[in-house]
Each structure stands twice: as structure tokens, then as C-alpha cells.
Amino acid sequence: AQSVTQLDSHVSVSEGTPVLLRCNYSSSYSPSLFWYVQHPNKGLQLLLKYTSAATLVKGINGFEAEFKKSETSFHLTKPSAHMSDAAEYFCVVSDRPQGAQKLVFGQGTRLTINP
Amino acid sequence: SQTIHQWPATLVQPVGSPLSLECTVEGTSNPNLYWYRQAAGRGLQLLFYSVGIGQISSEVPQNLSASRPQDRQFILSSKKLLLSDSGFYLCAWSFPFPGSSGNTIYFGEGSWLTVV
Numbered sequence: 001a002q003s004v005t006q007l008d009s010h011v012s013v014s015e016g017t018p019v020l021l022r023c024n025y026s027s028s029y030s031p032s033l034f035w036y037v038q039h040p041n042k043g044l045q046l047l048l049k050y051t052s053a054a055t056l057v058k059g060i061n062g063f064e065a066e067f068k069k070s071e072t073s074f075h076l077t078k079p080s081a082h083m084s085d086a087a088e089y090f091c092v093v094s095d096r097p098q099g100a101q102k103l104v105f106g107q108g109t110r111l112t113i114n115p
Numbered sequence: 116s117q118t119i120h121q122w123p124a125t126l127v128q129p130v131g132s133p134l135s136l137e138c139t140v141e142g143t144s145n146p147n148l149y150w151y152r153q154a155a156g157r158g159l160q161l162l163f164y165s166v167g168i169g170q171i172s173s174e175v176p177q178n179l180s181a182s183r184p185q186d187r188q189f190i191l192s193s194k195k196l197l198l199s200d201s202g203f204y205l206c207a208w209s210f211p212f213p214g215s216s217g218n219t220i221y222f223g224e225g226s227w228l229t230v231v
Contacts, residue, residue: 032218043121043205044159044222051218090158094218101147101209101218102174105158 002027002093006106014114019078021109023091026072032094033074034103035065039087047089050074061085086113117142121206121223128230134179134193136226138206141187146208148189149220150181153203165189166211201230 007022025031032051036044048059055067061084065076074091091106121138128134140146150162161174163181171181178197182190189206206223 034219036222041225041227043224046219046221049219101149101220102161102164103159103220105160107158 002031002104004091004093004104004106006089006091006109008109009107010110010112012112012114013081015083016080019076019081019085019111021076021089021091021111023074023076023106024072025074025091025093027093033065033067034092034094035059035063035074035076036090036092037087038090038108044090047076081111081113083113083115086111117208117221119206119208119221119223121226123226124224125227126229128196128228130198130230131195134191134196134200134228136191136204136206136228138189138191138223139187140189140208143187143208143210145186145211147211148183148187149207149209150189150191151205151207151222153205153225155202159205163191196230198230201228203227 003026034049035047050067058064148165151159165183204226209220
């Protein structure tokens with residue numbers, strides 16, 4: 001069975017400083033990995049995805065993530081935080097049964113940006 | 116381009132009352148459709164998914180049901196709501212075949228349900 005562990009439930013950084021949101025996964029085969037962002041009372045927006053192409057994945061809004069198979073990690077980073085980045089972030093692994101996708105979600109990391 | 120619409124956005128219902136949340140997808144054919152629930156302070160849980168009209172798979176036993184009467188319409192229902200049904204419900208879709216784009220799930224804006 002696949003699983004995802006987001007190592008921090010809450011991360012707080014100052015505006016303009018780097019962001020690191022940590023994610024470890026467990027999968028019995030080559031996984032697809034995603035990061036989604038959820039702003040308050042909103043749906044989930046896809047930030048980026050890894051699907052066995054380049055291990056460094058660039059997403060929207062300056063975010064990127066690196067797939068490290070040896071460490072089973074898929075950490076999300078951004079060089080410089082903006083106030084608008086404050087949101088909940090979910091690391092997700094895809095279980096791909098025939099005909100439909102089953103996403104396994106981490107518990108989420110709440111990112112707070114301090115002025 | 117594809118869009119997903121979900122309504123109502125918010126709903127306050129008494130215990131024992133029925134529920135109907137509706138979701139439609141535009142701009143694609145034969146999508147896979149999903150209902151997720153997000154309880155307060157918790158991650159997302161897959162409730163139902165559908166790969167075609169009338170084809171519903173349930174992931175967890177519960178007080179809810181889903182139906183797909185048309186190709187791009189997905190409905191979440193309950194005959195009698197429980198307090199524990201409160202939460203944020205998200206409809207989502209994906210392309211029918213996995214691939215570089217096909218294994219991405221796209222979410223709607225969600226529906227807040229409060230059972231009182």
C-alpha cells in the first residue's frame with residue numbers, strides 16, 4: 001500500500017526567506033507524486049507533479065520539488081516566500097488502478113508567512 | 116479547456132434531512148469522476164469514484180451514496196444526514212486514461228456542509 005508522510009504539520013517563515021515543506025512517501029512501484037495547495041475555503045490547486053521524467057520538477061508560483069528515490073522524498077521548495085503563499089499544502093502519491101486514479105494524501109502542512 | 120463546477124458552495128442542513136451535491140465537468144468526454152471529503156483539520160479521503168455512466172465504486176462504508184446519471188455529471192447524496200457527515204466535499208475529475216496528463220486529478224471549489 002502507498003502512503004505519504006508530511007513531516008511538518010505547520011511551517012512558519014518570514015516573507016522573502018526560503019520555504020521547505022517536507023514529504024516522504026512509500027510506494028511499491030514507481031509512483032506519481034504531486035503537490036497541491038489549498039487556500040482557505042477553496043478547492044485544491046495543482047502546484048506540480050512528478051511522473052518519472054526529470055527528477056527536479058518546476059511548478060507554478062516559483063515552487064519546485066525534487067524526487068529522490070534513494071530517500072523516498074519529494075520535498076517542496078521556494079527560494080523566496082510571498083505573503084500570498086500562506087495556505088495548506090498537500091503531498092500526494094498516486095495509486096493507479098485500472099481505469100481511475102486513487103490519490104493518497106498526506107495530512108497537510110500549513111504554511112504561515114510572517115511580514 | 117476543461118472546467119469543473121460544483122454546487123452548492125455552502126449548505127447547512129439539520130440531522131436527518133436529505134443531501135444532494137452536484138458536480139459537472141465541461142470540455143472533456145468520459146472523465147473519471149471523484150468525490151472526496153475533508154474533515155476539519157484532516158487530510159482528504161476518497162469517498163467514491165466513477166469511470167463511466169452508472170459505474171460507481173465506493174471506497175468507505177458510510178451514510179452517503181453517489182450517482183452518475185450523465186457522462187459529465189456526478190451527484191453525492193444522502194437520505195438522512197448525520198452530524199458526522201459535516202465537512203468539506205470536493206468533486207474532482209481526471210482524464211480517462213493514465214499518461215503524462217492523465218494521472219492528474221483536478222478539483223472543484225468544494226462544498227461546505229454543516230449538519231446541525
